Amino acid sequence: MMKLFDEKRSVFxxxxFSCEMWVPNLMHRPDRHNEIxxxxxxxxxxxxxFQGRKIKIPANRFTLFWALTPHQIVEVETSLPYYVCTVPFSVFLEWKLPASFVEKILNGEIISExxxxxxxSDEANFKRWFDDFQENKNPKIALLEVQGRVNRMAFEFIPDSSKGISASQIKEANQVEKIAMFIAKHYTEPIKVSDIGKAVELHPDHANTIFKKxxxxxxxxxxxxxxxSHAQRLLLTSDLPITQLAFSCGFQSISRFNASFLKIAGLTPREFRKSNSFLN
Structure with missing residues (x-):
């Protein structure tokens, strides 16, 4: 069965673990879930x-990313279905991939073969994994095959890295995952570093240290x-007044919003909207 993105789906x-076929369609809001x-x-x-930028995913390329990063299809070139596999982030960490590869994923990169x-062979693999799920076969075999394919990609992508992520790195990555998840759910609120530390049961200084690492x-x-990033998405896809938009993104003053936007995006919010908006 082909799937479409459910606009009413709950965030996060x-x-x-799934392998499905989706019909590409324009998304009116981003999807976000804590899986690869x-x-x-x-x-x-x-x-x-993706993170306020338009990124084209090429055809016939095995492509993966951390889906906790908001991602929204804004341009499609075909109505032909495509394959989507999802792997829980905790399972992904257990694969002990090269640390530098995991770091790229954590940093929000989209990696394509x-x-x-x-x-x-990738297309044949996806078809088999999809059939395994449709026919209710043992998904453990499909998961092992997905793991093997990602391992091959990781070690070829970073050929000089034979050392997998260590147990201590996995522990830190799990802690960082919890921090990122908390921020993702609460960044529109007036949260402080102390709130984050309390939520993940870490001293705020330690939470800050491992996160920055x-x-x-x-x-x-x-x-x-x-x-x-939230403001950029709204500037691109809506006609909300900039002041209203700033407060809806979690800023407590328009001056702080303007200063942060200029520092991060290199443009004022008005300039960004004028040069990039899909509504123009």
Whole structure:
């Protein structure tokens, strides 16, 4: 059965381990769930709005990203279905992939296979995984095969990295995941670093340290980035007045919003809307 994105779907609702076929369609709001999402477009790719940027996903490429990052299809070139697999983030960490590869995923990169030699075998794999789920076969075999394919991609993507993520790194990644999840759910509220530490049961300084180690940014900076990313999506896809938009994203003053937006985006909110809006 082909699926369409459910606009009424609850934010952060998990898909679990799945492999499905979706019909590409324009999304009126972003999807967000704490899983690794893997896409494969057999014919034409799509364009996602991802962290305030438009990113085109190429056809015939095994592509994956951390779906906790808001992602929204804003351009489609075909009505032909594509494959979507989702893997719970906790399972992904258990695979002990190269630390540098995991770091790229945590940092919000979309990673696509660069070697076209895998295109035909990838399409056959996705078809088999999809059939396994449709026919209610044992999904454990499909999960092992997905794990193997991601392992191959990771070690070829970073060939000089033979060292997998360690137990202590997995523990930190789990803690960072909880922090990122808390921020994702509450960034429109007036949250402080102390609130985050309390929510994840870590001292605020330690939470800030391990988060910066992974993301290269402080918790306060990340909260601002989340708010500005939200503002960018609204500027691109709505005609909300900028003042109303700023407060809806979690800023307590228009001056702080303007300063943060200029620092992160390099443009004023008005300039950004004028040069990028889909509503023009």
């Amino acid at each position: 609702k998990p898909y679990g 999402e893997i896409n494969f477009f057999p014919e034409e790719g799509v364009t996602y709005l 660069t070697n076209l030699i895998y295109s035909s 992974t993301f290269g940014t402080t918790l306060s900076e990340y909260i601002a980035e989340e708010r500005i």
